[in-house]
Amino acid sequence: MVYFDHIASTPMHPFVLEAMLPYFNEHFGNPQSIHSLGQKSLQAIEKTREEVARLINSQPSEILFTSSGSESNNFALKGVASANSNKGNHIIVSSIEHQSVLRPASKLEKQGFKLSYVPVDKYGLVDPDDVKKALTPQTILVSVMFANSEVGTIEPIREISAICQENDVVFHTDAVAAAGNIPVDVNSLGVDLLSLSGNQFYGPSGCAALYVKKGTKIDSLIDGGIQENGKRAGTENVAGIVGLGTAAKLALKQMEQRNQQLITLRDKLIKELPEQVDHVVLTGHRKNRLPYHASFCIKFVEGESMLLGLDMQGVEVSSGSACTSKTLKVSHVLQAMGIDAAVAQGSIVFSLIEGTTPEDIDYLLEVFPPIIEKLRKMSPLYTKYLEEKHNDI
Numbered sequence: 001m002v003y004f005d006h007i008a009s010t011p012m013h014p015f016v017l018e019a020m021l022p023y024f025n026e027h028f029g030n031p032q033s034i035h036s037l038g039q040k041s042l043q044a045i046e047k048t049r050e051e052v053a054r055l056i057n058s059q060p061s062e063i064l065f066t067s068s069g070s071e072s073n074n075f076a077l078k079g080v081a082s083a084n085s086n087k088g089n090h091i092i093v094s095s096i097e098h099q100s101v102l103r104p105a106s107k108l109e110k111q112g113f114k115l116s117y118v119p120v121d122k123y124g125l126v127d128p129d130d131v132k133k134a135l136t137p138q139t140i141l142v143s144v145m146f147a148n149s150e151v152g153t154i155e156p157i158r159e160i161s162a163i164c165q166e167n168d169v170v171f172h173t174d175a176v177a178a179a180g181n182i183p184v185d186v187n188s189l190g191v192d193l194l195s196l197s198g199n200q201f202y203g204p205s206g207c208a209a210l211y212v213k214k215g216t217k218i219d220s221l222i223d224g225g226i227q228e229n230g231k232r233a234g235t236e237n238v239a240g241i242v243g244l245g246t247a248a249k250l251a252l253k254q255m256e257q258r259n260q261q262l263i264t265l266r267d268k269l270i271k272e273l274p275e276q277v278d279h280v281v282l283t284g285h286r287k288n289r290l291p292y293h294a295s296f297c298i299k300f301v302e303g304e305s306m307l308l309g310l311d312m313q314g315v316e317v318s319s320g321s322a323c324t325s326k327t328l329k330v331s332h333v334l335q336a337m338g339i340d341a342a343v344a345q346g347s348i349v350f351s352l353i354e355g356t357t358p359e360d361i362d363y364l365l366e367v368f369p370p371i372i373e374k375l376r377k378m379s380p381l382y383t384k385y386l387e388e389k390h391n392d393i
Contacts, residue, residue, distance in 0.1 A: 002315045002360045006292050006351035007149040007177065013202040019246040020204065023239035031236050041238045048245025052209050055248040056194065057185040064210045064228045065241055069176035070100035072195035072210040076172040077104045079218035080141045081113060084170065088138035090114045094126050094145065095336040098174055101143050114138065123285040124153035124337050132163045139169050146175035150333045150349060151284030152293030161190040170216060176200055177290060180251040192216045202354065203247030207240030258354050259291040265352055269294045269361050276369050281343060283334065292353065297339060298346040300382035301375040306348050309371035315364055318349045342381065
């Protein structure tokens, strides 16, 4: 199997699993218990809080543990909206946000909040000036993702954050695709809230975090206990949290080396795939993109058919974000970038992982062209294209 689906989840690093195992049985105490077994778990949680804080250069007290990036995003939007509703009722998001931002934003709109969407250009980039123009005296929150998982484009977060600071507006960024994979420094960026998830940098699924800058007003999303400084009730997932901390520590240590390898392979794929298959459109920014990410639209074919064909050859890929790739709808991200709906149906995303080799890329380039050739023979769109091309001769 050749795995090119980093954006769905990364494999757990062996050191992460090793660190987690004792907390399933040996150190199973509830962190809220005052006996020794409980305090052992509590100490492990606080150590992880320090490791995650170090990854993004925050204070440990500014890290709140959650179950997923989606929960962190929901927590940020709903919590800030609730806590700041006396100040205003206007929220701004980009048009290419993950559904875990778009859907809670839409739900807040139904509850009386006003919602604005800022556009992106053909590369998926938000123009900070568009954010500035969208601000009103009632704006309480702006949410723009750090990097898009479908097209890999990295957004101008520092510039957007500066605009929000100037206007006393809370700024949240969904950094699930970025944190642990590229340098993220919340102090340098100036963000107020930031979402991250362990399964995007070789940690466990089911454990994530939300950075909340000291002084940021936010209400709890889950009530019922004193955990996470009273902001998120529920018995902590100690093993998962320990795994998240170990993954964060490894990411900080290994990120530069990982990225040197991944960028070389990513650029090889971006260069050579269009040489092997015609009618290919690169999506996202050519250079300003995630180091592990290469995404395309293949004309005259449909994304799911490519995925199934590659799966039969032992190659695992995706056709959009992990939360939308089964919907069989045209990606809202590609639509926002102005890509024609028929072309967008042929979306395919190759997201590489640590351990991907040049031989893996070569194997993909070997098996992919015959799959496309076969699918195009069955495509009425391709038949129509060939007929029109013949008539123009």
